[in-house]
Amino acid sequence: MKLHLLDRSTINSSSFSVKMHHEPHFIKTWHYHPELELIFVIKSLGTLFVGDGIEKFEDGDLVLIGENLPHMWLNDEIFFEKNTLLKTKAIAIHFKNDFLGVPFFETPEMFHLLKLFKKSCYGIKFKNVNTKLTKRIKKILLLEGFEKILALLKILHELAKHKDYKLLSSAGFLNTFQQTENKKLDKIYEYLFKNFAQPISLNAVADIANMNASAFSRFFKKMHNKTFSKYLNELRIGYACKLLITNKYNVSRVCYESGFNNISNFNRQFKSIMDLTPSQYLEKFKNF
Secondary structure, eight states: OOOEEOOOOOSSSOSEEEEEEEESSOOOOOEEOSSEEEEEEEEOOEEEEETTEEEEEOTTOEEEEOTTOOEEEEEOGGGGSTTOOOOEEEEEEEEOTTTTOHHHHTSGGGHHHHHHHHHGGGOEEEOSOOHHHHHHHHHGGGOOHHHHHHHHHHHHHHHHHOOOEEEOSOHHHHHHHHHTTTSSHHHHHHHHHHHTTSOOOHHHHHHHTTSOHHHHHHHHHHHHSSOHHHHHHHHHHHHHHHHHHHTSSOHHHHHHHTTOSSHHHHHHHHHHHHSSOHHHHHHHHHTO
Protein backbone atom coordinates (compact mmCIF):
# COMPACT_ATOMS: atom_id res chain seq x y z
CA MET A 1 0.00 0.00 0.00
CA LYS A 2 1.31 3.42 -0.83
CA LEU A 3 0.50 7.07 -0.52
CA HIS A 4 -1.57 8.07 -3.54
CA LEU A 5 -1.21 11.24 -5.57
CA LEU A 6 -4.65 12.30 -6.79
CA ASP A 7 -4.48 14.11 -10.11
CA ARG A 8 -7.17 16.77 -10.12
CA SER A 9 -6.00 18.49 -13.30
CA THR A 10 -8.90 19.44 -15.52
CA ILE A 11 -9.39 20.06 -19.19
CA ASN A 12 -11.71 23.00 -18.66
CA SER A 13 -10.64 26.60 -18.25
CA SER A 14 -11.57 26.98 -14.58
CA SER A 15 -8.81 28.02 -12.18
CA PHE A 16 -10.33 25.91 -9.38
CA SER A 17 -12.99 23.24 -8.94
CA VAL A 18 -16.17 23.10 -6.88
CA LYS A 19 -18.08 19.83 -6.62
CA MET A 20 -20.95 18.40 -4.64
CA HIS A 21 -20.10 14.88 -3.51
CA HIS A 22 -23.11 12.68 -2.85
CA GLU A 23 -21.73 9.15 -2.62
CA PRO A 24 -22.12 6.09 -0.36
CA HIS A 25 -18.85 7.01 1.39
CA PHE A 26 -15.70 9.10 1.01
CA ILE A 27 -12.62 7.73 -0.75
CA LYS A 28 -10.99 5.28 1.66
CA THR A 29 -7.47 6.16 0.52
CA TRP A 30 -4.45 7.76 2.20
CA HIS A 31 -3.65 10.40 -0.40
CA TYR A 32 -2.37 13.88 -1.19
CA HIS A 33 -2.64 16.39 -4.02
CA PRO A 34 -1.04 19.74 -4.95
CA GLU A 35 -4.33 21.60 -4.50
CA LEU A 36 -5.64 22.93 -1.21
CA GLU A 37 -8.89 21.25 -0.24
CA LEU A 38 -11.77 23.06 1.45
CA ILE A 39 -14.45 20.60 2.54
CA PHE A 40 -17.85 21.47 3.96
CA VAL A 41 -19.44 18.31 5.37
CA ILE A 42 -23.19 18.49 4.93
CA LYS A 43 -24.03 14.90 5.84
CA SER A 44 -21.43 12.39 6.99
CA LEU A 45 -19.73 10.81 10.01
CA GLY A 46 -16.29 9.34 10.46
CA THR A 47 -12.66 9.94 11.28
CA LEU A 48 -10.34 12.33 9.46
CA PHE A 49 -6.63 11.51 9.40
CA VAL A 50 -4.50 14.56 8.54
CA GLY A 51 -0.74 14.08 8.77
CA ASP A 52 -0.32 12.58 12.23
CA GLY A 53 -3.58 14.06 13.52
CA ILE A 54 -6.89 12.32 14.16
CA GLU A 55 -10.21 14.16 14.20
CA LYS A 56 -13.79 12.92 14.24
CA PHE A 57 -15.90 14.64 11.58
CA GLU A 58 -19.65 15.11 11.40
CA ASP A 59 -22.40 17.19 9.82
CA GLY A 60 -21.49 20.87 9.57
CA ASP A 61 -17.70 20.53 9.82
CA LEU A 62 -15.51 22.81 7.70
CA VAL A 63 -11.89 21.80 7.05
CA LEU A 64 -9.06 23.26 4.97
CA ILE A 65 -6.26 20.87 4.02
CA GLY A 66 -3.03 22.26 2.60
CA GLU A 67 -1.16 21.30 -0.56
CA ASN A 68 0.50 17.86 -0.55
CA LEU A 69 -0.65 17.18 3.02
CA PRO A 70 -1.50 13.44 3.31
CA HIS A 71 -5.01 12.78 4.56
CA MET A 72 -7.87 10.30 4.53
CA TRP A 73 -11.59 10.75 5.18
CA LEU A 74 -12.67 7.43 6.70
CA ASN A 75 -16.40 7.02 7.20
CA ASP A 76 -17.83 5.07 10.13
CA GLU A 77 -18.53 1.39 9.51
CA ILE A 78 -22.28 1.99 9.16
CA PHE A 79 -21.59 3.61 5.77
CA PHE A 80 -20.03 0.37 4.50
CA GLU A 81 -22.74 -2.01 5.71
CA LYS A 82 -24.53 -4.04 3.08
CA ASN A 83 -27.85 -2.55 1.91
CA THR A 84 -27.31 0.67 3.87
CA LEU A 85 -29.20 3.70 2.60
CA LEU A 86 -26.72 6.13 4.11
CA LYS A 87 -24.85 8.48 1.80
CA THR A 88 -22.26 11.16 2.38
CA LYS A 89 -22.91 14.69 1.19
CA ALA A 90 -20.20 17.34 1.07
CA ILE A 91 -19.01 20.30 -0.98
CA ALA A 92 -15.35 20.14 -2.00
CA ILE A 93 -13.40 23.12 -3.33
CA HIS A 94 -9.93 22.41 -4.73
CA PHE A 95 -7.55 25.20 -5.70
CA LYS A 96 -3.84 25.83 -5.89
CA ASN A 97 -2.26 28.47 -3.67
CA ASP A 98 -1.40 30.50 -6.77
CA PHE A 99 -4.63 29.91 -8.71
CA LEU A 100 -4.81 33.63 -9.53
CA GLY A 101 -1.06 34.00 -10.01
CA VAL A 102 1.77 34.31 -7.50
CA PRO A 103 1.98 38.15 -7.66
CA PHE A 104 -1.74 38.47 -6.84
CA PHE A 105 -1.39 36.83 -3.43
CA GLU A 106 1.84 38.67 -2.64
CA THR A 107 0.11 42.06 -2.69
CA PRO A 108 -0.49 43.71 0.72
CA GLU A 109 -4.26 43.33 0.34
CA MET A 110 -3.99 39.57 -0.12
CA PHE A 111 -1.30 38.85 2.45
CA HIS A 112 -3.83 37.52 4.98
CA LEU A 113 -4.88 34.88 2.44
CA LEU A 114 -1.26 33.89 1.90
CA LYS A 115 -0.93 33.39 5.66
CA LEU A 116 -4.04 31.21 5.60
CA PHE A 117 -2.55 29.06 2.82
CA LYS A 118 0.68 28.61 4.78
CA LYS A 119 -1.23 27.69 7.94
CA SER A 120 -3.23 25.11 5.99
CA CYS A 121 -0.09 22.97 5.65
CA TYR A 122 -1.09 21.60 9.10
CA GLY A 123 -4.76 21.17 8.20
CA ILE A 124 -7.32 23.53 9.77
CA LYS A 125 -10.68 22.72 11.30
CA PHE A 126 -12.83 25.84 11.67
CA LYS A 127 -15.11 25.91 14.69
CA ASN A 128 -18.39 27.76 15.24
CA VAL A 129 -18.70 28.85 11.62
CA ASN A 130 -21.78 31.01 11.04
CA THR A 131 -24.52 30.05 8.61
CA LYS A 132 -23.82 33.08 6.43
CA LEU A 133 -20.45 31.57 5.45
CA THR A 134 -21.79 28.06 4.87
CA LYS A 135 -24.54 29.51 2.66
CA ARG A 136 -21.83 31.20 0.58
CA ILE A 137 -20.11 27.84 0.15
CA LYS A 138 -23.36 26.25 -1.03
CA LYS A 139 -24.12 29.16 -3.36
CA ILE A 140 -20.74 28.96 -5.11
CA LEU A 141 -21.97 25.75 -6.78
CA LEU A 142 -24.38 27.86 -8.82
CA LEU A 143 -21.91 30.52 -9.93
CA GLU A 144 -19.66 30.78 -12.98
CA GLY A 145 -16.66 32.78 -14.14
CA PHE A 146 -15.88 36.07 -12.45
CA GLU A 147 -18.67 35.77 -9.87
CA LYS A 148 -17.37 32.35 -8.86
CA ILE A 149 -13.85 33.69 -8.29
CA LEU A 150 -15.19 36.60 -6.23
CA ALA A 151 -17.25 34.20 -4.13
CA LEU A 152 -14.22 32.01 -3.37
CA LEU A 153 -12.11 35.05 -2.44
CA LYS A 154 -14.84 36.20 -0.04
CA ILE A 155 -14.99 32.74 1.55
CA LEU A 156 -11.22 32.63 1.97
CA HIS A 157 -11.25 36.18 3.33
CA GLU A 158 -13.75 35.16 6.03
CA LEU A 159 -11.76 32.05 6.91
CA ALA A 160 -8.53 34.05 7.17
CA LYS A 161 -10.23 36.30 9.75
CA HIS A 162 -11.86 33.42 11.65
CA LYS A 163 -10.27 33.10 15.09
CA ASP A 164 -11.84 29.87 16.33
CA TYR A 165 -9.96 27.01 14.71
CA LYS A 166 -7.81 23.96 15.39
CA LEU A 167 -4.63 22.85 13.62
CA LEU A 168 -4.87 19.14 12.85
CA SER A 169 -1.29 17.96 12.25
CA SER A 170 2.06 18.65 13.85
CA ALA A 171 5.21 20.39 12.67
CA GLY A 172 7.07 17.19 13.54
CA PHE A 173 5.06 15.22 11.02
CA LEU A 174 5.66 17.76 8.26
CA ASN A 175 9.40 17.75 8.85
CA THR A 176 9.55 13.96 8.93
CA PHE A 177 7.36 13.60 5.87
CA GLN A 178 9.53 15.98 3.85
CA GLN A 179 12.78 14.35 4.99
CA THR A 180 11.71 10.89 3.85
CA GLU A 181 10.46 12.13 0.49
CA ASN A 182 7.16 10.28 0.98
CA LYS A 183 8.79 6.84 0.54
CA LYS A 184 8.91 4.81 3.76
CA LEU A 185 6.68 6.49 6.28
CA ASP A 186 3.80 7.00 3.86
CA LYS A 187 3.27 3.21 3.72
CA ILE A 188 3.58 2.97 7.50
CA TYR A 189 1.09 5.78 8.17
CA GLU A 190 -1.50 4.33 5.83
CA TYR A 191 -1.18 0.89 7.42
CA LEU A 192 -1.41 2.28 10.97
CA PHE A 193 -4.34 4.60 10.26
CA LYS A 194 -6.34 1.79 8.67
CA ASN A 195 -5.44 -0.92 11.19
CA PHE A 196 -4.65 0.72 14.55
CA ALA A 197 -7.81 -0.76 16.08
CA GLN A 198 -6.47 -4.26 15.34
CA PRO A 199 -3.45 -6.03 16.88
CA ILE A 200 -0.28 -4.66 15.24
CA SER A 201 3.17 -6.19 15.67
CA LEU A 202 6.49 -4.43 15.26
CA ASN A 203 7.59 -7.12 12.80
CA ALA A 204 4.54 -6.59 10.59
CA VAL A 205 5.16 -2.84 10.31
CA ALA A 206 8.90 -3.36 9.80
CA ASP A 207 8.07 -5.67 6.87
CA ILE A 208 6.00 -2.92 5.26
CA ALA A 209 9.03 -0.63 5.47
CA ASN A 210 11.23 -3.43 4.04
CA MET A 211 13.42 -3.35 7.17
CA ASN A 212 14.19 -5.76 9.98
CA ALA A 213 12.61 -4.99 13.34
CA SER A 214 15.75 -3.57 14.98
CA ALA A 215 16.60 -1.28 12.06
CA PHE A 216 12.98 -0.13 11.84
CA SER A 217 12.88 0.68 15.57
CA ARG A 218 15.99 2.86 15.24
CA PHE A 219 14.65 4.53 12.09
CA PHE A 220 11.25 5.26 13.63
CA LYS A 221 12.70 6.65 16.85
CA LYS A 222 15.06 8.90 14.89
CA MET A 223 12.17 10.27 12.82
CA HIS A 224 9.71 10.77 15.69
CA ASN A 225 11.87 11.10 18.79
CA LYS A 226 9.76 8.34 20.36
CA THR A 227 9.47 4.58 20.10
CA PHE A 228 7.06 2.90 17.72
CA SER A 229 5.01 1.45 20.60
CA LYS A 230 4.65 4.90 22.18
CA TYR A 231 3.54 6.39 18.85
CA LEU A 232 0.99 3.61 18.36
CA ASN A 233 -0.38 4.08 21.87
CA GLU A 234 -0.66 7.84 21.31
CA LEU A 235 -2.51 7.19 18.05
CA ARG A 236 -4.95 4.86 19.78
CA ILE A 237 -5.47 7.17 22.76
CA GLY A 238 -6.02 10.10 20.41
CA TYR A 239 -8.77 8.14 18.72
CA ALA A 240 -10.18 7.11 22.11
CA CYS A 241 -10.47 10.78 23.08
CA LYS A 242 -12.50 11.49 19.95
CA LEU A 243 -14.81 8.57 20.73
CA LEU A 244 -15.28 9.62 24.36
CA ILE A 245 -16.40 13.12 23.51
CA THR A 246 -19.01 11.84 21.05
CA ASN A 247 -20.71 10.32 24.10
CA LYS A 248 -21.83 7.30 22.06
CA TYR A 249 -19.81 4.62 23.85
CA ASN A 250 -18.90 3.84 27.44
CA VAL A 251 -15.26 3.64 28.51
CA SER A 252 -15.12 -0.14 28.14
CA ARG A 253 -16.39 -0.01 24.54
CA VAL A 254 -13.99 2.84 23.70
CA CYS A 255 -11.11 0.72 25.01
CA TYR A 256 -11.71 -2.05 22.48
CA GLU A 257 -12.74 0.26 19.62
CA SER A 258 -9.37 2.01 20.01
CA GLY A 259 -7.30 -1.14 19.67
CA PHE A 260 -6.61 -2.09 23.30
CA ASN A 261 -7.33 -5.65 24.39
CA ASN A 262 -7.92 -5.02 28.09
CA ILE A 263 -9.30 -2.18 30.16
CA SER A 264 -6.45 -2.01 32.68
CA ASN A 265 -3.83 -1.40 29.98
CA PHE A 266 -6.13 1.13 28.32
CA ASN A 267 -6.56 3.05 31.58
CA ARG A 268 -2.82 2.94 32.26
CA GLN A 269 -1.86 4.20 28.79
CA PHE A 270 -4.59 6.85 28.86
CA LYS A 271 -3.39 8.20 32.21
CA SER A 272 0.24 8.16 31.03
CA ILE A 273 -0.48 10.10 27.84
CA MET A 274 -3.33 12.41 28.90
CA ASP A 275 -2.41 12.76 32.60
CA LEU A 276 -6.06 11.96 33.34
CA THR A 277 -8.12 8.80 33.56
CA PRO A 278 -10.73 8.32 30.80
CA SER A 279 -13.49 9.23 33.26
CA GLN A 280 -11.64 12.36 34.41
CA TYR A 281 -11.02 13.36 30.78
CA LEU A 282 -14.69 12.96 29.94
CA GLU A 283 -15.75 14.95 33.02
CA LYS A 284 -13.29 17.72 32.17
CA PHE A 285 -14.61 17.89 28.61
CA LYS A 286 -18.22 18.15 29.83
CA ASN A 287 -17.25 21.07 32.05
CA PHE A 288 -15.24 22.84 29.33
